[in-house]
Amino acid sequence: MPFTIPKERWTAQVQTTTIGAPEADGGTRTSTVTVGGEQTLPFLHFEGETPNPPVIAIEVLDEAPTGWPEPLLKHYQEVLGDPAAWAQKAVAEFGADMICLRLVSANPDGTNASADDCAETIQSVLKAVGVPLIIWGCGDDDKDNEIMPFCSQAAAGERCVLGSATQDNYKTICASALADGHLIVNESPLDINIQKQVNILVTDMGMDLNDIIMYQITGALGYGVEYAYSILERTRLAALGGDKMLQMPMLSIVGSEAWRVKEAWQSEEEAPEWGPLDKRGIMWEVATASLFLHAGTDILVMWHPEAVARLHDLIAELIASPQA
Amino acid sequence: MALTAMDIYKNLPKTNCGDCGVPTCLAFAMKLAQKQASLDECPHITEEAKEALSGSSAPPMKIITIGTGEKALKIGGETVLFRHEETFHHPCGIAIQVNSNLPEDELRQQISTICETEFDRVGMTFRLDLVALVDNDGNLPAAAAVAQQVSSLPLILVSDDPQAVRAALEVCAEDRPLICAADADNFAEMTGLAQEFSCPLAIRGETLEQLYELSEKALEAGVADLILDSSACDSSSVLQDQTTIRRAAIKEKVKPLGFPTIGIAIGDDEIDKVTSGCELIAKYAGIVVTDLLTRDTLLPLITARLNIYTDPQKPIQVESGVYEVGEPDAKSPVLITTNFSLTYYTVEADVSAGHLDAWIVVVDTEGTSVLTAWAAEDFTPEIIAKTIKECGIEDKVDHRIGVLPGGVAVLSGDLEEASGWQIVVGPRESSGIPAFFKPEYTQRIG
Missing domain, CATH: 3.40.50.11600 (Rossmann fold)
Known part of the structure; x- marks a missing residue:
């Protein structure tokens, strides 16, 4: 009996979405990013097309973080506190396909920056780089609802991605995105049914299916990576199986998750059983990101330049046809 | 068509004798339905019942044991393609390569370090699983003799040379090492050794088609415990081959591919090898071979394996x-x-x-x-x-x-x-x- 490769016949594909608007489309971006369109499980070229490789956004914080470990700090030290310079470095030196700007300064428990301050930051970052932007609030629902309309307006026409809409808090961000021509990230807590529900809620408000990115929470290697891994796999299977409300491209936040865990930052003196520190955090971020890639994510939000470079190489290798 | 536990139960003796190791026939039927047990474990099953059930009860991927007694490692026996469908059952073995032409004291030292390496995580201790002795200038038999004394882990004998493997097996066959590997060139000699010494055998094909043919031939020759190696050496090929083998085994019940696989974590440096190892762990490898030795590089692999093989239905708990x-x-x-x-x-x-x-x-x-x-x-x-x-x-x-x-x-x-x-x-x-x-x-x- 001769051997034939068993193939699945999928009935649908992941939706294709373009982020960023060039001048011709009313924006100022010098490059755009297109994700999605996969016709099969991740990188199974014998079975279907993967027309758009996954992309990497480098995360930029709008104020200097505290407590970053040396292996991470040394690459960003001179740009911390200057989001425009940070974004510029991330694109020019580290090859970011996108910037994910996180407005931590807005947090009422911290600096409590105003909506105007945030809008100004966004404009400075838009000026500094030509790649598309993901703009993410501070995580406090009330404050994010206060700043997001101004942030959205500051980037009107640029087709940015605004984050994030949740089951309990989606109206303001959704209305802002609709008004100013942006996309949104719909977030759910590792729950495919809630994800679907948020997607339905925002489309009921008039959001186009093509303007939605899904984010179902991420866990780092050793800290729940398997939950996110399986949710990504299940969502991709649902998309290929024809569920229109789960066919949007998926995003995974890796950098902040991976570097938060002590394996990534605890010194060898504190944790001798884990070996030298210099590469441990990079490996943690790389391992976490690579697992999400195999599970089907489309956008990786990352921190360390070395980890970013490794993932770019891995994506290139996986997107290529198998070598004979 | 998969049988339900009740379909299977109807064919069992219904005596609840417990000789199969499970207290009741119904519980045994449930394990059979989940493909976690084999019909042979019931000593009282009738021939008719066996015939009625055997097609559906055999696990689509055979469980392979390397090593003996307390050292033994069991891999394979997987039943699904995605962990959320059930769970992955037998965590893949992590094998560390050791060069057999090292001076004897270095060899001893390296094997001891591998055997002693352990990591504590979520209240459990995790270890490496296998020592892969790589033949070099015919030094395999001498290295096997040292490893047999020093190693508390099962061995993989890595060589294309049947002479070297024979001499090594004469030293350590009673510990049931994995012979790695039979390929198109040494096929007859290597399958002969696997039979003579009753050891599991890895089969290596240059392509999936060749791997399938060699595996089929090995089964015909009567070698029943196989491990599959498709020779893939870039991420894209690894993914394609591993997925194809797992699908063929589970969904199409392709017998020659119904065995666990072995793959090498390849790369130009440590970080690339960790990345490659993660791919093999997530994408179905039964054994991941690596030359990584440092704790910082092994920690992500051990952790990735723990995560991927965690039963999604049974959350790990810590003690109150x-x-x-x-x-x-x-x-x-x-x-x-x-x-x-x-x-x-x-x-x-x-x-x-x-x-x-x-x-x-x-x-x-x-x-x-x-x-x-x-x-x-x-x-x-x-x-x-x-x-x-x-x-x-x-x-x-x-x-x-x-x-x-x-x-x-x-x-x-x-x-x-x-x-x-x-x-x-x-x-x-x-x-x-x-x-x-x-x-x-x-x-x-x-």
Whole structure:
């Protein structure tokens, strides 16, 4: 009996979405990013097309973080506190396909920056780089609802991605995105049914299916990576199986998750059983990101330049046809 | 068509004799239905019943044992393509390469280090699984003799040369090493050795088609315990080959591919090898071979394996009690959480991330998260108060202030009454812990 490769016949594909608007489309971006369109499980070229490789956004914080470990700090030290310079470095030196700007300064428990301050930051970052932007609030629902309309307006026409809409808090961000021509990230807590529900809620408000990115929470290697891994796999299977409300491209936040865990930052003196520190955090971020890639994510939000470079190489290798 | 446990049960003796190792015939039928047991384990099964059931009861991927006795490693026996469909059953073996032409004392040293390497995680200890002796200038037999004395782990004999493998097997065959590998050139000799010495055999094909043909031939020749190697050496090929083999085995019941696979974590440097190892772990390898030796590089692989092979239906739990993070003393804060391991370890990681010294009181909620446990009434003021009283925290601190997860703030009043402690409502998300315990914390609870 001769051997034939068993193939699945999928009935649908992941939706294709373009982020960023060039001048011709009313924006100022010098490059755009297109994700999605996969016709099969991740990188199974014998079975279907993967027309758009996954992309990497480098995360930029709008104020200097505290407590970053040396292996991470040394690459960003001179740009911390200057989001425009940070974004510029991330694109020019580290090859970011996108910037994910996180407005931590807005947090009422911290600096409590105003909506105007945030809008100004966004404009400075838009000026500094030509790649598309993901703009993410501070995580406090009330404050994010206060700043997001101004942030959205500051980037009107640029087709940015605004984050994030949740089951309990989606109206303001959704209305802002609709008004100013942006996309949104719909977030759910590792729950495919809630994800679907948020997607339905925002489309009921008039959001186009093509303007939605899904984010179902991420866990780092050793800290729940398997939950996110399986949710990504299940969502991709649902998309290929024809569920229109789960066919949007998926995003995974890796950098902040991976570097938060002590394996990534605890010194060898504190944790001798884990070996030298210099590469441990990079490996943690790389391992976490690579697992999400195999599970089907489309956008990786990352921190360390070395980890970013490794993932770019891995994506290139996986997107290529198998070598004979 | 898969049979249900009831279909299978009808064909069993229904005597509940327990000779199969399971107390009742129904329980045995359930294990058969999940393909976690083999029909041969029932000594009283009739021939007719066997015929009726054998097609559906044989696991689509054979379980292969390498090594013997307590050292033995069991791999394979997988039943699904995606872990959420059921679970992955037998964690892949991590094999460390050792060059057989090392000087004897270095060889001893290296094998001992591999055997002694262990990592503690979520309250369990994890080790490496195999020592892969790589033949070099015919040094395999001498190295096998050393390894047989020193190694507490099963061996893989890596060589294309049947002469070297024969000489090594003469030394260590009783320990049931894996012979690695038979290919198109040495096929007859290697399958002969596997039979003569009753050892499992890895089959290597240059392509999937060749691997299939060689495996079919090995089965015809009577070698029953196989491991498959498709020679893939870039990420894209590894993914394609591993997926194809697993699909063929599980969905199409292709017998020659119904065995665990072996793959090498390849790369130009340590980080690339870790990346490659993660791919093999996630994408179905039965054995991952690597020359990585340092703890910082092995830790991500061991952790990735633990995560991917965690049963999605059975959350890992930590024991109820008091845990220390950092170096807490009688004045350090006390945090309260549940015993779902992910919940506990997230809290622990966030306390560590804030460089705090603290006590964590873990309440047994049968492995559910804070909000789930609260909804299921497993995280009530009475249950929490009982844990506070019984876990010994009152002997460890001289204050009586506990921090409750913000998501269940509603419990704080009743908990104060039930426990006699002052209850402070903490952040909703564990990630808020470092900020919550900024210096003002002391004044806030003042």
